[in-house]
Amino acid sequence: xxxxxxxxxxxxxxxxxxxxxxxxxxxxxxxxxxxxxxxxxxxxxxxxxxxxxxxxxxxxxxxxxxxxxxxxxxxxxxxxxxxxxxxxxxxxxxxxxxxxxxxxxxxxxxxxxxxxxxxxxxxxxxxxxxxxxxxxxxxxxxxxxxxxxxxxxxxxxxxxxxxxxxxxxxxxxxxxxxxxxxxxxxxxxxxxxxxxxxxx
Amino acid sequence: xxxxxxxxxxxxxxxxxxxxxxxxxxxxxxxxxxxxxxxxxxxx
Amino acid sequence: xxxxxxxxxxxxxxxxxxxxxxxxxxxxxxxxxxxxxxxxxxxxxxxxxxxxxxxxxxxxxxxxxxxxxxxxxxxxxxxxxxxxxxxxxxxxxxxxxxxxxxxxxxxxxxxxxxxxxxxxxxxxxxxxxxxxxxxxxxxxxxxxxxxxxxxxxxxxxxxxxxxxxxxxxxxxxxxxxxxxxxxxxxxxxxxxxxxxxxxxxxxxxxxxxxxxxxxxxxxxxxxxxxxxxxxxxxxxxxxxxxxxxxxxxxxxxxxxxxxxxxxxxxxxxxxxxxxxxxxxxxxxxxxxxxxxxxxxxxxxxxxxxxxxxxxxxxxxxxxxxxxxxxxxxxxxxxxxxxxxxxxxxxxxxxxxxxxxxxxxxxxxxxxxxxxxxxxxxxxxxxxxxxxxxxxxxxxxxxxxxxxxxxxxxxxxxxxxxxxxxxxxxxxxxxxxxxxxxxxxxxxxxxxxxxxxxxxxxxxxxxxxxxxxxxxxxxxxxxxxxxxxxxxxxxxxxxxxxxxxxxxxxxxxxxxxxxxxxxxxxxxxxxxxxxxxxxxxxxxxx
Numbered sequence: 001x002x003x004x005x006x007x008x009x010x011x012x013x014x015x016x017x018x019x020x021x022x023x024x025x026x027x028x029x030x031x032x033x034x035x036x037x038x039x040x041x042x043x044x045x046x047x048x049x050x051x052x053x054x055x056x057x058x059x060x061x062x063x064x065x066x067x068x069x070x071x072x073x074x075x076x077x078x079x080x081x082x083x084x085x086x087x088x089x090x091x092x093x094x095x096x097x098x099x100x101x102x103x104x105x106x107x108x109x110x111x112x113x114x115x116x117x118x119x120x121x122x123x124x125x126x127x128x129x130x131x132x133x134x135x136x137x138x139x140x141x142x143x144x145x146x147x148x149x150x151x152x153x154x155x156x157x158x159x160x161x162x163x164x165x166x167x168x169x170x171x172x173x174x175x176x177x178x179x180x181x182x183x184x185x186x187x188x189x190x191x192x193x194x195x196x197x198x199x200x
Numbered sequence: 201x202x203x204x205x206x207x208x209x210x211x212x213x214x215x216x217x218x219x220x221x222x223x224x225x226x227x228x229x230x231x232x233x234x235x236x237x238x239x240x241x242x243x244x
Numbered sequence: 245x246x247x248x249x250x251x252x253x254x255x256x257x258x259x260x261x262x263x264x265x266x267x268x269x270x271x272x273x274x275x276x277x278x279x280x281x282x283x284x285x286x287x288x289x290x291x292x293x294x295x296x297x298x299x300x301x302x303x304x305x306x307x308x309x310x311x312x313x314x315x316x317x318x319x320x321x322x323x324x325x326x327x328x329x330x331x332x333x334x335x336x337x338x339x340x341x342x343x344x345x346x347x348x349x350x351x352x353x354x355x356x357x358x359x360x361x362x363x364x365x366x367x368x369x370x371x372x373x374x375x376x377x378x379x380x381x382x383x384x385x386x387x388x389x390x391x392x393x394x395x396x397x398x399x400x401x402x403x404x405x406x407x408x409x410x411x412x413x414x415x416x417x418x419x420x421x422x423x424x425x426x427x428x429x430x431x432x433x434x435x436x437x438x439x440x441x442x443x444x445x446x447x448x449x450x451x452x453x454x455x456x457x458x459x460x461x462x463x464x465x466x467x468x469x470x471x472x473x474x475x476x477x478x479x480x481x482x483x484x485x486x487x488x489x490x491x492x493x494x495x496x497x498x499x500x501x502x503x504x505x506x507x508x509x510x511x512x513x514x515x516x517x518x519x520x521x522x523x524x525x526x527x528x529x530x531x532x533x534x535x536x537x538x539x540x541x542x543x544x545x546x547x548x549x550x551x552x553x554x555x556x557x558x559x560x561x562x563x564x565x566x567x568x569x570x571x572x573x574x575x576x577x578x579x580x581x582x583x584x585x586x587x588x589x590x591x592x593x594x595x596x597x598x599x600x601x602x603x604x605x606x607x608x609x610x611x612x613x614x615x616x617x618x619x620x621x622x623x624x625x626x627x628x629x630x631x632x633x634x635x636x637x638x639x640x641x642x643x644x645x646x647x648x649x650x651x652x653x654x655x656x657x658x659x660x661x662x663x664x665x666x667x668x669x670x671x672x673x674x675x676x677x678x679x680x681x682x683x684x685x686x687x688x689x690x691x692x693x694x695x696x697x698x699x700x701x702x703x704x705x706x707x708x709x710x711x712x713x714x715x716x717x718x719x720x721x722x723x724x725x726x727x728x729x730x731x732x733x734x735x736x737x738x739x740x741x742x743x744x745x746x747x748x749x750x751x752x753x754x755x756x757x758x759x760x761x762x763x764x765x766x767x768x769x770x771x772x773x774x775x776x777x778x779x780x781x782x783x784x785x
Contacts, residue, residue: 020744024491029213030542033221037538040225041531044232048597052524057241057598059513061520063771067778125783126364126449128514128605132672132686135243137601139515141449142366142780146516151244159684163605163674165360167367167785168289171677209553210737214488214546216560221542228589232596239670240599 060138060148068142071097071123084108086187092116098140099123100167103160103175110177111185112155120146128164131177139164152179250321250328251636255719256338257314258629258636260345261307262712268302269708271295276661276701280694281679292678293358293785300361301352303618305380306345308467311625313338313387315470316414318632320391322731323408323477324398329390337390341383347376358785360676362460363436365452366780371440374432381425381432391418399749406743409490410477410733413497417469419750420501423757424466427458427508439782446779450517451772457508458765461530465504467617469497471624475544475577478631480734482573485551488543490736494747496536496543502757503533506764513600522768523597529764530595537588541581548577550737572647576627579655580620587616590666605676608669615662618704623654626711633718638727642717646710653707661700664693 026034051057071077082095083105092111097104098120110116120129120140127140133154138146152158162173275295278286321328328334350372351357357369395415399407407415431452438444480487487493509526512518552563568574590612594600603609630647634640641647673680673690680687680694746752 017744017746020746025738026489026492027213027546029215029218030489030492030539030546033218033542034535034539036222036225037535040229041534043229044592044596045528045531047236048527048599049524052520052597058520059523059598059601060516061518061523063517063519063775065775065777068780069778125367125780126453128674130605130672130674133243135240135598135601137514137604139453139512139605141453141516143448143778144450144516153242153244157684159682159686161672161674161682163676164364165293165676167783168293168358171289171679171681174682206554209550210486214542214549216549216552216563217542217545219560220545221538224541224585225538228585228592231589232592235593235602236596236599240602243602 060146062145062147064145064147065143066121066145068122068124071121076119077121079104084110084188092187094118096120096129097123098127098129098162098173100125101162101169101173103129103162103173106175108177109180109185110152111182112152112179113182115149115151117147117149120148125166126164127162127166127173129160130163131158131160134158137163155179155181245321245325245327247321247327249331250317253328253331253334253338254314254318254632255636257310257317258632260342261310261314262629262715264302264306264310264345266708266712268299268307269705271299271302273698273701273705275299276694276697279677279679280691280698282695282698287679289678290355290358293360294352294355296676296678297358297360298349298352301348304361304463305377307622307625309341309380309384312417312466312470313341313384315628315632316387316391316418318636319410319414319473320394323410323414323733324394326394326398329394329397333386334390337383337386339383340386341380344376344379344381344383347379348373349376351376362456364456365436365439365447365449366783367785368436368440368782371437374436374440378429378432378437381429384421384425388418388422391415404742406490406740407748408733409487409493410473412494412748413469413473413476416497416501416750417466417473419754420462420469420504421466423505423761424459424462427455431455446781448772448777448779450515450777451769453512453515454508454517454765454769454772457511459508460511461508462504464613464617465500465533468621469500470628471580471621472497472500472540474573474624474628474631475540475580477733478573478628479544479577480547480551481732482571482631483548483551483567485547485554487734487736488546488550490738490740491743491747492539492543494743496540498747498753499536500533502753502760503529503536505757506760507533508765509768510595510600513597514604517772518768522764526764527595527597529760531592534588534592534595537584541584544577544581547734548574570644570648572630572644572651573627575648575651576623579651580623580627583615583619583623583655583658587612587620591616603669605674606669607673607675608666609675611662611665611669614665615658619655619658619662623651623658626651626654629711629715632731633715634727635729635731637719639718639721639723640727642714642721646714650707650710650714653703653710657700657703657707659700661697661704664696664700668693 077095077097082097084094086092092114094116120138122140122142129140130137134152136150138148140146156179158177158179160175160177162170277283278292317328351370357373359367359369391414395411435447435452439447476487476493507526507529509518509523510530513523548567549563552566555566557563557566630641668690671689672686
């Protein structure tokens with residue numbers, strides 16, 4: 001297939017379109033408005049992209065699968081491995097299971113102002129989890145592990161709420177989390193941490 | 201309204217629309233920056 | 245041209261739309277009352293979630309599809325000045341869609357399809373729900389085919405001439421809907437129907453959410469484009485002026501349709517089954533689609549300014565006062581644009597990638613889409629109805645002052661309903677709950693907003709009743725004298741003699757859409773077939 005004539009055809013096409021665009025009468029104020037709009041949109045996109053690439057401001061996005069129907073057979077999400085754990089490198093990982101109608105373990109305690117990694121799975125249907133007034137927000141899709149890294153700036157007692165319709169008991173689906181001042185929090189007793197995230 | 205005035209109106213740039221839209225978009229920029237830097241990022 | 249058949253076609257569609265609408269309005273007020281906990285006797289999750297599911301389906305799929313189809317048929321026949329092509333087929337599509345509505349209504353109203361209007365698996369409804377939804381969508385495809393055939397035929401018979409703007413927008417919307425609905429069609433046909441009938445044991449909910457997200461964003465533009473069409477082809481004339489720019493109107497519709505499609509992942513920002521690179525790409529596309537709305541705002545307000553100045557308005561803003569505020573189309577566009585400012589801003593916040601975590605699945609989300617859809621878009625549906633009804637039934641509107649009161653109360657009610665709703669979201673209230681039972685002090689801060697919303701809903705319900713009453717009285721009134729009002733399309737200030745092909749046709753834009761869709765959804769969908777995924781079995785609710 002010959003490239004040159006195709007390249008020429010497209011170059012001519014683009015030149016034609018530009019000429020036609022210029023021939024359309026656009027009021028000079030509307031032209032200014034279009035420029036302003038593009039600049040404002042560019043500002044928002046710019047801030048978002050820079051924060052995404054250079055400051056790690058991203059939504060939860062690790063694509064990792066799991067068999068939600070057999071969690072009890074899964075080493076990482078076995079009941080005695082759930083909740084708050086500290087791994088050998090000092091990273092705090094919290095493993096939670098969502099299922100109709102609560103989050104398990106139903107009460108956990110974590111330190112404020114510290115980087116935390118949550119790993120959520122569903123044992124049944126679609127759930128969403130949000131800790132109000134924080135950025136701990138993620139969907140929990142059966143078949144996938146939802147991993148999210150975040151920090152809680154303010155100590156306090158927070159509810160952990162399900163925010164995706166998961167059945168007639170959805171209103172009652174919630175648990176508790178205590179955010180404790182960094183200096184007052186004690187890591188749970190060390191036990192061999194099984195499975196899961198390779199923290200970046 | 202005579203023909204001359206009519207023509208002038210139809211040919212003149214829409215300064216009122218431009219002013220209104222500029223205020224609106226300015227407000228949106230301020231509100232977005234407030235939400236992003238004042239609410240979202242401080243929540244961790 | 246004797247358009248009795250076209251008028252009957254349009255009216256049939258519009259009545260189905262508005263009957264669905266008024267029924268759903270009653271459900272809406274019940275819902276806001278139940279949720280507040282004010283009347284404990286009402287407390288019932290099973291009734292609540294059946295109501296929300298029905299309300300959502302009626303408003304998002306029945307009101308909209310039937311309104312858009314009825315409006316489209318009438319625009320096609322009046323702007324192209326020819327009969328609707330293949331009326332038996334058009335009626336076939338109408339009946340198919342209506343059968344579909346009945347088929348979804350029965351399980352919905354009997355509590356067998358309380359899966360909400362988004363029906364995410366692995367919760368499943370009765371199979372009739374999905375089959376009925378399929379028939380409704382196929383009925384809408386019949387409309388799309390007729391719109392596109394009429395478009396192509398007219399172009400053949402009028403080579404080189406600009407397609408009338410109203411039909412250009414309508415045909416663009418038909419093309420958009422065909423591309424849009426493919427996502428949910430794939431999900432329903434290959435996952436949900438087989439799952440609900442027991443032909444398949446499991447589905448991957450990640451794939452379902454991705455396919456639904458394909459549809460979920462552009463569908464709102466399918467709903468919105470008729471409102472923008474009225475902005476461009478009716479408003480300037482009704483205000484006593486001219487359309488500021490015909491070419492930019494076409495460009496706005498094109499950019500809107502092209503960029504509405506490859507951006508669905510802003511509904512999946514918090515989902516684990518898609519990676520952040522794709523989410524960022526869709527996010528950038530979402531910001532691009534804000535541009536044609538910003539341009540539309542300018543073009544429409546500029547047209548209003550010209551009209552106001554022609555009516556004697558002076559100074560920077562004097563033209564606002566001289567506009568005919570008692571013309572229902574003009575009043576509607578003013579109120580619609582006011583709601584578009586705040587609804588559009590909310591949309592920009594939702595689109596802002598990681599910031600979405602602040603409001604995802606909180607009460608902010610229904611606050612947002614009620615403001616932008618039930619507000620900005622539906623108020624223009626009202627305006628179009630008030631404008632067309634006299635022409636469709638050949639009788640004057642029963643009461644134009646009632647129409648003005650109705651439009652004002654819709655705007656006021658919507659403001660009172662949605663403002664607290666947004667605040668509740670920022671205060672962390674989840675969406676899709678039927679009552680507040682969390683044993684936490686935070687919920688106390690929610691109470692006053694919930695109570696305000698009851699008032700907003702009540703005003704809206706009254707407004708909706710006025711709307712239906714006005715149209716019904718118009719149609720049922722005895723015809724006293726000959727009434728022959730003709731539809732009037734706005735003229736541009738600068739007449740358009742000829743247009744470049746890319747502003748008068750869709751062939752190239754179809755290709756652009758295909759490329760963008762392949763880039764935005766190709767790998768994200770294909771990945772499911774190469775990943776080691778475990779499916780989910782069906783669950784009840």
